[in-house]
Amino acid sequence: MARAILIVLDSVGCGGARDAHLYGDEGADTLGHIAQACADGRGDRADLRKGPLKLPNLVRLGLAHACEASTGKPLAGIVKPAAPKGQYGYGVEISQGKDTPSGHWEIAGCPVPFQWGYFTALENSFPPDLVAAMVKQGALPGILGNKHASGTAIIDELGEEHIRSGKPICYTSVDSVLQIAAHEELFGLERLYELCRKTRLLVDPLKIGRVIARPFLGTAEDGFKRTGNRKDFAIPPPDETLLDRLAAQGRTVITVGKIGDIFAHRATGEEIKPFGNAAMFEAALEALERLPDRGFCFVNLVDFDSEYGHRRDVPGYAAALEAFDAALPRLEAGLRPGDIAMITADHGNDPTWPGTDHTREHTPILAFGPKLAPGPIGRRESFSDIAATLGTWLGIGAVGPGRPW
Numbered sequence: 291m292a293r294a295i296l297i298v299l300d301s302v303g304c305g306g307a308r309d310a311h312l313y314g315d316e317g318a319d320t321l322g323h324i325a326q327a328c329a330d331g332r333g334d335r336a337d338l339r340k341g342p343l344k345l346p347n348l349v350r351l352g353l354a355h356a357c358e359a360s361t362g363k364p365l366a367g368i369v370k371p372a373a374p375k376g377q378y379g380y381g382v383e384i385s386q387g388k389d390t391p392s393g394h395w396e397i398a399g400c401p402v403p404f405q406w407g408y409f410t411a412l413e414n415s416f417p418p419d420l421v422a423a424m425v426k427q428g429a430l431p432g433i434l435g436n437k438h439a440s441g442t443a444i445i446d447e448l449g450e451e452h453i454r455s456g457k458p459i460c461y462t463s464v465d466s467v468l469q470i471a472a473h474e475e476l477f478g479l480e481r482l483y484e485l486c487r488k489t490r491l492l493v494d495p496l497k498i499g500r501v502i503a504r505p506f507l508g509t510a511e512d513g514f515k516r517t518g519n520r521k522d523f524a525i526p527p528p529d530e531t532l533l534d535r536l537a538a539q540g541r542t543v544i545t546v547g548k549i550g551d552i553f554a555h556r557a558t559g560e561e562i563k564p565f566g567n568a569a570m571f572e573a574a575l576e577a578l579e580r581l582p583d584r585g586f587c588f589v590n591l592v593d594f595d596s597e598y599g600h601r602r603d604v605p606g607y608a609a610a611l612e613a614f615d616a617a618l619p620r621l622e623a624g625l626r627p628g629d630i631a632m633i634t635a636d637h638g639n640d641p642t643w644p645g646t647d648h649t650r651e652h653t654p655i656l657a658f659g660p661k662l663a664p665g666p667i668g669r670r671e672s673f674s675d676i677a678a679t680l681g682t683w684l685g686i687g688a689v690g691p692g693r694p695w
Contacts, residue, residue: 322363345615391525
């Protein structure tokens with residue numbers, strides 16, 4: 291009987307989006323620019339990695355072919371095999387935006403039918419009435435930040451003042467998001483979560499996609515570091531997703547990483563949320579081992595985005611890709627005869643691009659399994675083609691507006 295596992299490599303885009311200019315991202319290409327940087331020696335870091343990007347397993351499955359189909363350019367320093375062993379192509383996002391909920395919902399068969407709300411002002415980003423309501427409902431002495439910022443930079447900038455004043459650090463970006471950072475011990479983790487829950491209700495009328503709790507630890511003297519207790523409070527998808535259809539038919543669903551948060555914990559089954567790509571991949575392998583027939587495992591590996599893309603860290607991003615690639619044969623070995631595995635992304639986050647935000651890009655799509663015939667799947671006109679294909683494979687019918695391949 292068929293089972294399926296879908297792994298989203300968060301932000302691992304492959305360039306080429308025709309509407310990228312609308313987002314200020316014309317020419318952005320996460321995988322292409324990482325490969326070029328590594329080929330040029332700009333991806334080297336002592337005791338981490340060196341030389342051209344090495345992704346033999348992903349390339350064997352068709353990654354280089356998918357990237358070249360998307361952009362018309364080969365991946366620098368990588369030799370394509372004559373005949374990839376997997377199905378390969380790329381997806382075009384039809385939802386507006388370039389954020390996590392849009393990408394994941396569309397992957398699951400539910401493109402976003404509305405325009406997200408954004409906090410566009412770089413300084414004093416949040417409306418005064420929203421700030422006043424947060425302060426009142428959270429019994430806060432005030433807030434810090436209130437601007438567009440990198441999460442790690444603003445914690446370094448305001449962490450000491452946060453500890454002294456008790457005011458949480460609130461910031462945003464070009465994405466539809468309001469992030470709240472606070473010291474996990476001194477402010478309190480549950481207090482932070484409760485503040486985010488209340489803020490979630492306050493920003494619902496503004497159609498803000500996510501309120502994100504960003505706990506951290508440390509001191510000004512020793513430095514601050516975000517912990518693994520991040521939690522996203524998202525709007526639920528506006529229509530049926532692949533997860534909903536599976537749940538309605540009594541199928542087993544296991545979600546790994548922040549999938550539960552992204553889908554507002556609707557039809558996300560057993561949720562497993564370890565910290566870090568390596569731990570999440572191990573959890574995915576363990577979930578696959580016990581996944582029953584006709585079950586589905588949905589995985590997000592967030593480090594590519596949160597640790598390396600936003601921080602514009604080319605060597606770190608390259609090393610993370612190589613680590614995933616090295617582990618990939620273990621996933622292949624865990625597949626049973628009727629299984630299908632897919633690898634894709636939800637948006638781009640080109641670490642060579644100006645700024646610190648996501649980039650509007652196509653996303654690679656790789657599919658493989660013991661009985662899956664390899665070959666090109668071409669340009670998919672919506673990420674929803676993934677849900678349509680998986681739904682068909684699992685025998686519940688195509689979900690959403692996509693077309694199965």
